[in-house]
Amino acid sequence: QEQVVESGGGVVQPGRSLRLSCAASGFTFSSYGMHWVRQAPGKGLEWVAVIWYDGSEKYYVDSVKGRFTISRDNSKKTLYLQMNSLRAEDTAVYYCARDRSYMAFGGFDLWGRGTLVTVSS
């Protein structure tokens, strides 16, 4: 069946880096835009970044611009989020989500279970 599975979360000190991965299966990964969405403990959802089906366009929320980089490897059916200069306010569950469209204009119809990132000294 269609699924996406996140990995790579953990506890990291402020200022350090972490790379999240999202492995896709059961669908044609290269045909869909992909997103990262995060949720701080007890808080609402915050969209983080999107990458189009072919990697040609990427967009970010202002709070992570210049620190986070979204990328994808369609041959490996994997989405990535490289997170640098991490801050305490980046602490959250990070979800990988599939867009209904090949770009970013369809709504998010497939979600992973999320991976927890905790930024703390």
Next chain:
Amino acid sequence: EIVLTQSPGTLSLSPGERATLSCRASQSVNSSYLAWYQQKPGQAPRLLIYDASSRATGIPDRFNGSGSGTDFTLTISRLEPEDFAVYYCQQYGSSPFTFGPGTKVDI
């Protein structure tokens, strides 16, 4: 950035009742690119409605979305026990693809 406001913050209802959730945008949402998601504790969100009024695959017809421009509504016609959850609206017409703060529907 488009800011989404949801009301009420909490809706206390009983099974079988009708729920009406509101989502208001700070500016017009392009092409009615608005979605509704349901999230239960410890779970990932689930897409209910996209393009303001289209039901996602497998979503029961008691869930209905409506609206355009800056005002959108999610209606649950008859609440089932499994519908008690938090509901988020989201616009995906322009980056950043913002979410509303959520409406909690509880018993």
